[in-house]
Amino acid sequence: MFYSKVMILTIVFLIFFKVHTIICSDNEALVETQSGTIKGNQFTINETTINEYLGMPYAQPPIDDKRFQKPEAVVSTASPPIEAKTFKNSCIQGLVDMGYESKYFNNTKTNQSEDCLY
Numbered sequence: 323m324f325y326s327k328v329m330i331l332t333i334v335f336l337i338f339f340k341v342h343t344i345i346c347s348d349n350e351a352l353v354e355t356q357s358g359t360i361k362g363n364q365f366t367i368n369e370t371t372i373n374e375y376l377g378m379p380y381a382q383p384p385i386d387d388k389r390f391q392k393p394e395a396v397v398s399t400a401s402p403p404i405e406a407k408t409f410k411n412s413c414i415q416g417l418v419d420m421g422y423e424s425k426y427f428n429n430t431k432t433n434q435s436e437d438c439l440y
Contacts, residue, residue, distance in 0.1 A: 327388055328376070329374075332374070332375050332376075332378075332401035337404035339342060348363060349363065349364050349365065350362070350363065351353075351363065351364040351373035351374070351375070352403065353375065354419055356393065356400055357397075357404070358401075358402040358403065358404055359401070360375055360378060360403060360404045360406050361403040361404065361405055361406060361407065362374050362375035362376070362406045362407060363375075363376075363407050375406040376407060376408055376409050376410075377405075377406055377407075377408055377409050378404065378406045378414050379404070379439060380393075380396065381395065381396060381409075381439040382394045382395070382396060382397065382439070383395035383436070383437035383439065384403055384436055384437070384439065385436050389436065391429050393439060410433075410438070411433045411435035411437060411438045412432060412433070412434050412435075413434065413435075413436075414434045414435065414436060414438070
């Protein structure tokens, strides 16, 4: 279920950035967008080729003087390609007793950072 939500968000992101072309080679998928080139993963499941883009930024990092301000759009880049092959940092969260174990809440084993707008 978690992966289906990620895939839906990925599709919405790609539509939002008006994907121009998709080029695939060597288990990598490259997408040209208005924000620059994005490099993701390519794999095949049941004879269906899937392009996967993880950890794509949707705003500039809210660090230093941008902390607690409105998010700013990602700056268009020509090169190098944006690496979107793995999940990035999660936002820093305070520890909350949820009353049950969860691998998604308060997981201190994942990298947490103020730079988490992915």
